[in-house]
Structure formats: structure tokens, C-alpha cells
Amino acid sequence: MIDAAVLWTFVLACAAIVVVPGPTVTVIIANSLRSGSKAGFMNIAGTQFGLAIMIGVLAFGLQAVVSIRGEIFDYVKLFGAAYLIYLGIMMWRSNGALANPDEMRTKKRSMNGYFWQGFFVIWSNPKALFFFGAFIPQFIVVEGNASVQTIILGGIFMIIGAVGDGIYALAAGRTGSWLTQSNIRLIERISGTALIGAGIWLALTKRA
Template sequence: MADAAVLWTFVLACAAIVVVPGPTVTVIIANSLRSGSKAGLMNIAGTQLGLAIMIGILAFGLQAVIAVMGEIFDYVKLIGAAYLIYIGIMMWRSNGALAEAQVGVKKRSMSGYFWQGFFVIWANPKALLFFGAFIPQFVVPDGNPAFQTMILGGIFMVVGAVGDGLYALAAGRTGSWLTQANIRLIERISGTALIGGGIWLALSKRA
């Protein structure tokens, strides 16, 4: 398992990613504004289930890749570092506007919000690709890759639940802070953190 310093880097990278509104957060905010925080929290519960399944797929898939082609693992990690830098640049180029949430504008039952969250995360295939590029950077090849991936994925889920939950609670009570300027600031801070983290990971790998 990675040491404490690397784990803290992972936690900070998770926070930088989670805090920026994407398709899932947009739905959570839209439902919370319309139907209250509970609707957004049920969306989060559904996304957590979807994330758990994705992480399980990645964990055992990564174990198979390392077992068969362990020598390419370092290259996988470097590609992941480049992907983090790319995401950071995209955040800097964003205009700070929340995307239109075409789903979730109508009222649903609480179970309906749950399953909506589940299907929204799975409707975004980039999520699984993202995990495949992000989490392996923090996996120690000589350890158990499946176990490490499950632990790291669990950490990401906790950070994601907290971050998304704050959006749901804030939007359910007042959406006045969700201005374009505030979102733009969040994107720039998170983008800078991801670019810096990606560069650090790439250079540390070459050292």
C-alpha cells in the first residue's frame, strides 16, 4: 500500500476533482433546488452504488492487467499523470457555467432520485475511463492491486459523498452562492491542483 504522504496526495486530488461540478453534480444541484436537499442526497446514494460497481470492475481488471503485463504498469501511471494534467487544463479553460440539467427537472419519488443518480453516473462512460487512469497512479505494483484499488476507490467515494452532499445541502437551502464567478474560482483552484499533482506524479515516477 502507498505511504501516508502519497495517500494524502490522493485525498487532495480526489477533493480537487469532486469539488468541480460535472454532469452528476449538475443533476444533484438541479434536484436539490427544485425538490429540496433530500432529493439531491438520494441522487448521491445512487451515484455511490454506481461508483462501487465501477471500482469493483477496475479493481479486478487492474489485477489481471498487472499479472499479465506488469512491465507496462509504469507507462499506465505516466499516461494517468498526463490525463490529470489534461483535466486541470480543461478546468482552467471552462467558463464557470453549470451545465443544463435536462434530467431531473420533474419531481420524482425518493427511490426515483436514487436510481436517477445510479443511471446518471453510468450514462457517463468517461467516469470508468477516469478511474482507470487516476487510481492506478497510487497503486504499488508489488502489493495486492485489487485490494489497493478497493481501498483507494473507497476513499474517493467518501470524499465524493462529502463534496456532493455539501452541494445538495447548499442548493437545497439556497442556491445564491452558485454564481458563475464562484464556480470559475473553484475550477481554477482545482485545475491548478490537478496540473501540479500530475506533474509531480510524472516526475516522481521518473526519479
């Protein structure tokens, strides 16, 4: 099974990724500012549904890769470690700016509408599935069942993501005053540093 130290590294990396606003968080914040936290929570529910499908697809795909050619999986892991470092560098280079809700042209929707908006936003981002394909394999133990491990790790990511997104939705629904560029910039730097460190640690671990 998954080593405890590796699992905690995974949790830390998930938190670092989730806390930085991306396309889905931007939509959640925009809708929460305009229509209240409930709209943002429905976005989150749709996003979680989309993530569950992605993780299911990835789980069976990884199992096939491990079964057919184990050494290919090693290269996937090394590539993923490099990708974590790349994400960390990109976070450091970000300017901390959230999209302006007034420029997003979000409109009033039914609660079901917000749900499906969240679902389609996550699936319309091609980087999402690519990210999972590079991120989760870092923490898979080849000797174990890749599908089961992927589902477990994916579930942990979903929980952390739901909590992080929920905080944004709740805060934006009540007051968006704390969502300043300087605050987001600080979050990006802290998260970027954590991801770079995690990527380097994982790369060195794979070589050992």
C-alpha cells in the same frame, strides 16, 4: 502499502476533482433546487452505488494487468499522470457555468426514482470508468495487492465524493445564491492548478 505522501496527494487530487461540478453534481443541484436536499441526497446514494460497482470492476482489472505484464502498468500510470494534467487544463479553460436547472427538464420523482437517476447518470457517462482507469492506477504500489489498494483508494474517493456532493445538495436545497459563475470559476481554477501540480509530481516520481 501506499506511501503516506502519495496517499495525501491522492486525497488532494480527489478533493480537487470532486469540488468541481460535473454531470452528476449538476443533476444533484437541479433536483435539490426543485425538490429539496433529500432528492439530492438520494441522487448521491445512487451515484455512490454506481461508483462502488465501477471500482469493483477496476480492482480486478488492475490486478490482472499487474499479474500478466507489470511493465504495461507503468505506461498506464504515465498515461494517467498526463490525464490529470489534461483535466487541470480543462478546468482552467472552463467558464464556470452550471447547467440551468430550468433547461435540464428534470421532473418530480419518487425517492427511489432519484436514487436510480443518480445511478444511471454516473453509468451513462463513459468518461467515469475511463477516469477511474487512468486516475487510481497512479497511486497503486505494484509490489502490493492491486485489487485491495484499488478498493481502499476507491473507498476514499467515494467518501470525499459523498461529502462534496452532499454539501452541494444541502446548499442548493436551502439556497442556491452562492452558486454563482464567479464562485464556480474560482473553484475550477484552484482545482485545476492542484490537478496539474499532482500530475506533474506523479510523472516525475514515476521516472525517478
